[in-house]
Amino acid sequence: MKALGRREFLQRSGVLLVAGGGVSLLHLPQGFAQQASASTVAAAVRDLTPAQLDTWLTIDTVGAVTAYFGKMDMGQGVDTAIAQIVAEELDVAVDRVSVVMGDTHRTPNQGGASGSSACRQGAVALRNAAAEARRVLLERAAVALNAAPALLAVSDGRVSVSGEPSRSSTYGQLIAEGFRTPLQWNRQYGNGLTVRGTAQVKSPAAYKVVGTAVPRKDIAGKVLATTEYCVHVRLPDMLHARVIRPPVASAVPASIDESSIAGIGAQVLRDGDFLAVVAATEWQAIRAARELKVSWSDAAAPFPPQAALFEHIRKAPVAADNAVANFGARQPYDPAPALAAIAAAPLRIEAEYEVAFQSHARMAPSIGVADVGERSAVIYADTQKPHDTRNGIAKLLGLPPDQVRVIWKPGAGSYGRSDSDEAAFEAALISQQLGKPVRVQWMRHEGHGWDPKAPAAVLTCKAGVAADGGIAGWFFRARGFSGWDVYFNAGDPKDTLVGQLTDWPKGDQHNFGVPGESYEFPNSVKYWETIPALLNRASPLRTSHMRAPQELQLHFAHESFIDEVAAAAGVDPIALRLKYLKEPRERAVLEAVAKASQWKPRGARADRPAAATGGRAAVLRGRGVSLNSGFGGYVATVCEVEVDARSGRIWPRRFWVAHDCGIVLNPRSLRTTIEGNIVQGCSRALFEEVRFDERNVTSVDWVGYPILETPDAPEHIDIVTIDRRDQPAGGAGEPAHVTVPAAIANAIFDATGIRLRSMPMTAKRMREALQA
Amino acid sequence: MAQFTLSVDGKSRQVEADPQMPLLYALRGELALKGPKFGCGLAQCGACTVIVNGSATRSCVLPVSAAVGANIRTLDGLAANGKPHPVQQAFIEEEAAQCGYCTNGWIMTVVAMLERNPRLSDEQIRQQLAGLKCRCGSHMAILRAARRAADAMAAGAGGASKRRRA
Numbered sequence: 019m020k021a022l023g024r025r026e027f028l029q030r031s032g033v034l035l036v037a038g039g040g041v042s043l044l045h046l047p048q049g050f051a052q053q054a055s056a057s058t059v060a061a062a063v064r065d066l067t068p069a070q071l072d073t074w075l076t077i078d079t080v081g082a083v084t085a086y087f088g089k090m091d092m093g094q095g096v097d098t099a100i101a102q103i104v105a106e107e108l109d110v111a112v113d114r115v116s117v118v119m120g121d122t123h124r125t126p127n128q129g130g131a132s133g134s135s136a137c138r139q140g141a142v143a144l145r146n147a148a149a150e151a152r153r154v155l156l157e158r159a160a161v162a163l164n165a166a167p168a169l170l171a172v173s174d175g176r177v178s179v180s181g182e183p184s185r186s187s188t189y190g191q192l193i194a195e196g197f198r199t200p201l202q203w204n205r206q207y208g209n210g211l212t213v214r215g216t217a218q219v220k221s222p223a224a225y226k227v228v229g230t231a232v233p234r235k236d237i238a239g240k241v242l243a244t245t246e247y248c249v250h251v252r253l254p255d256m257l258h259a260r261v262i263r264p265p266v267a268s269a270v271p272a273s274i275d276e277s278s279i280a281g282i283g284a285q286v287l288r289d290g291d292f293l294a295v296v297a298a299t300e301w302q303a304i305r306a307a308r309e310l311k312v313s314w315s316d317a318a319a320p321f322p323p324q325a326a327l328f329e330h331i332r333k334a335p336v337a338a339d340n341a342v343a344n345f346g347a348r349q350p351y352d353p354a355p356a357l358a359a360i361a362a363a364p365l366r367i368e369a370e371y372e373v374a375f376q377s378h379a380r381m382a383p384s385i386g387v388a389d390v391g392e393r394s395a396v397i398y399a400d401t402q403k404p405h406d407t408r409n410g411i412a413k414l415l416g417l418p419p420d421q422v423r424v425i426w427k428p429g430a431g432s433y434g435r436s437d438s439d440e441a442a443f444e445a446a447l448i449s450q451q452l453g454k455p456v457r458v459q460w461m462r463h464e465g466h467g468w469d470p471k472a473p474a475a476v477l478t479c480k481a482g483v484a485a486d487g488g489i490a491g492w493f494f495r496a497r498g499f500s501g502w503d504v505y506f507n508a509g510d511p512k513d514t515l516v517g518q519l520t521d522w523p524k525g526d527q528h529n530f531g532v533p534g535e536s537y538e539f540p541n542s543v544k545y546w547e548t549i550p551a552l553l554n555r556a557s558p559l560r561t562s563h564m565r566a567p568q569e570l571q572l573h574f575a576h577e578s579f580i581d582e583v584a585a586a587a588g589v590d591p592i593a594l595r596l597k598y599l600k601e602p603r604e605r606a607v608l609e610a611v612a613k614a615s616q617w618k619p620r621g622a623r624a625d626r627p628a629a630a631t632g633g634r635a636a637v638l639r640g641r642g643v644s645l646n647s648g649f650g651g652y653v654a655t656v657c658e659v660e661v662d663a664r665s666g667r668i669w670p671r672r673f674w675v676a677h678d679c680g681i682v683l684n685p686r687s688l689r690t691t692i693e694g695n696i697v698q699g700c701s702r703a704l705f706e707e708v709r710f711d712e713r714n715v716t717s718v719d720w721v722g723y724p725i726l727e728t729p730d731a732p733e734h735i736d737i738v739t740i741d742r743r744d745q746p747a748g749g750a751g752e753p754a755h756v757t758v759p760a761a762i763a764n765a766i767f768d769a770t771g772i773r774l775r776s777m778p779m780t781a782k783r784m785r786e787a788l789q790a
Numbered sequence: 791m792a793q794f795t796l797s798v799d800g801k802s803r804q805v806e807a808d809p810q811m812p813l814l815y816a817l818r819g820e821l822a823l824k825g826p827k828f829g830c831g832l833a834q835c836g837a838c839t840v841i842v843n844g845s846a847t848r849s850c851v852l853p854v855s856a857a858v859g860a861n862i863r864t865l866d867g868l869a870a871n872g873k874p875h876p877v878q879q880a881f882i883e884e885e886a887a888q889c890g891y892c893t894n895g896w897i898m899t900v901v902a903m904l905e906r907n908p909r910l911s912d913e914q915i916r917q918q919l920a921g922l923k924c925r926c927g928s929h930m931a932i933l934r935a936a937r938r939a940a941d942a943m944a945a946g947a948g949g950a951s952k953r954r955r956a
Contacts (some may be wrong), residue, residue, distance in 0.1 A: 076894045093888030093926050233885070240890030241881045243825035243865040243895065246892050252823055300819055341831045381829050381837060381891040430829075431889035431926040462830040550859060686885065694888055697927030720834040720923060728919040731929040 134749025150215025277437025363482025383465025400429020642764025650748025799867025
């Protein structure tokens, strides 16, 4: 069936398209923006061969530089960092550089926002391209000015002969018809894509723009309300749609009572088990979605009771397993030697940790606008990966990928495989069927209830401690739902709700991960096991990557357990880590955070006055430490908590963060990025838990799914940045985030003598533990 | 459907709508403003906040018919003669946004809060901004911006800022 064109398929399968009240043409409001439409797709194509310099950079006749970046900014300011890098290599003022992001017809496929890769991977191609551009322009200037290349100097895009400022030319004059310069391309697309020319890039020692606090390019528009977000896109004759979700997750529409929305001026659209209402105005669509009466199939409740979730995870069959951190080929492992060494040790410690399902819960639920014509389509989305979304929507529509243009527009922050692609796919399907542009925006209950979820997990840790206090054996097993139940990009409709509800069966992909730090514990084994999904079609508890992808879950357990072992062995937790860490950069951040926080080494638990007074004082204070490395970043974090002994409220009042992500490109946006990592980490550690019953997800708004608010934000986050100018840029979008839950958990133990091993560590759980 | 006259950012604007339609859809739809945004439709997040007769108000639950005759201020109209409002200026200087989707709610709430009383302690600011959501975790920069704006507006209002650190 997949070989059929979408229209042909629809004709054969007999899509139900019910005409309701007449749909009138949308009155175009003031401020209507000129947008690309389906008929303009072909004309918009640039040559996007990565092996051509013009693909990456253009310069106009007045010297304005445009960089084409195949990734996009989720709010950390990576476009500003790219502008700095390009300006640096080209020797132009940073204000001259604008950055185009995430348009499949204008930017090369660099894999989108993914794995903290914008600066550590994506920027490399732009740096090399800009260096080559400068070389080519200087070569042309040497001819034009009749001067030896060695005598030429560049200042803000003006090339002059040394000592003779009147003999000069500008990039705008030298660019002519473009660069027409080939680059060496490594033949990869996605995160791994890289290109280089023959030019040498600058030495970091010579940097004047990179490494400085250039103001973020995006801030003013966001503050002055001039930024056009995806939600603002409107096309001529655009219709508004809302999707109808079932009360029982696995139910499908049985019958639809169209008379229930008579008079609203909306129509019902059904394709397979996908059900939507469409109207000329947004409010009509919202009213119709609320009032449409649908009889649903008598589906069995698909989920265990929430109270039984972790028992379910413990007892479920293993679907897949591996022993690699993040991604990679299969790595064999054998728990037996580790378990034997632990059993033989004089001191044995075991702990099991639980992590709840968490929701991406974006500030705005999914949004997409689609204009699908007979042979081409234009899609607006705030997806993290427009090129993959293009491929997936092309499959859904039965169009060639090069006739589908996906244009990324800024949206609500997205930190993994969130709901960001869903509405774009839905809008595409509806637009194809109605032959008009369609805007789909999810409602809040969908954003919480129907977005992919961070996988819940049970993490089992065991250690044996030798008589000398050293580690004799180490066991770590992560067991949970798959991080790839929804794959990490939308390159196929099978990984979207609308795909699964029509004719694209869900795949069966598995991934979790293990901690990847360099601890050299003897007789150590670390592996993961994933279990089958709870529901194999259009599930509100389908699971996906969420910031770091599963490292938050893994490190909550692993870095808490190291603290447990240190406490049991009577060893300082930083000293224990340093004893076994091999990687110098991990050691350096730990040492830096110990210094910054004036860490007092601690031995046996009885030495700690906070623990001794646990449960008596009104406010209990303690400190904890944790470590993470990954995505080219190395982070050690100390948290100081205050625990209210009566209410159980946990306030992570103060943080010290030692952060090494290689060379620092922009210290100011790095600071706010790290702060965002920490604060969002506090929110996930303390508040966030998806609620569900046997029928469906029940936490469908911000009351049911609270996140951190200002009264609970830390008072101070002190950041020590280790700026390694000799090292390439690493990732900063995830590593600090990963350190937060264990730093808090370990501080709670220091304050109260209690281990909270279930995340989120809510006030209720703390209160119950204090009262136990 | 009925015709309503709204006062938005000092201008009289006509909209045709169902009386029960929330004000947000008139501002964002018919009037094509970019500041107030849909986040929840439940008055739980603040992304849609506008200032109605001096009070920060969630436009996603206020029926458009109830907004007739009120003085409605939006982020789009906050800058005066091209000059950012002191709160906007503070948010720019502190780079107090990541994705920026929630920024409208924070700025409009801080404006209403500080126009009422700019002499607030850090702790008072934290408590009074409860109820606004930011998914990206920009709270530290937002609190710095609110502090900066409070100091600027207290100074502008005359008399020394009674700045009190909690």
